[in-house]
Amino acid sequence: MKTTQGLLDDTVPHYTQLQQHSTEEENMLTVPRHMLVRPGEPKHGINIAVTPEDHKEKKRKIDAKYRLGCKTRKEELRIRLQNLREEKAQLKREKESCSKEDNSMAQKLQSNRT
Secondary structure, eight states: OOOOTTTTTTTSOOOOOOOOOOHHHHHHOSSOGGGBOOTTSOOOSBOTTOOHHHHHHHHHHHHHHHHHHHHHHHHHHHHHHHHHHHHHHHHHHHHHHHHHHHHHHHHHHHHHHO
């Protein structure tokens, strides 16, 4: 039986071990070290520089953007409703005009038969 050991060595990424830190420094962290953002590396961890004030400011901006979007949508719907009401009134006038014309033609047709 052949062993396949070593065939996948080139395809499996090899990670370098993180620097060892003192236990005193590790105990001071509120999140595990592997979740922290390290300089020069992609930011996939927790950004410990974000303060509660930063979080509140970000939430305030997101909320303001949401309220503005709601206000904009409400105004667009109001305008659309107004346009539909005007179109309805125009169609109603057209219907009445067509109805009158239809009655007039029916009367003429009736008078021509007699």
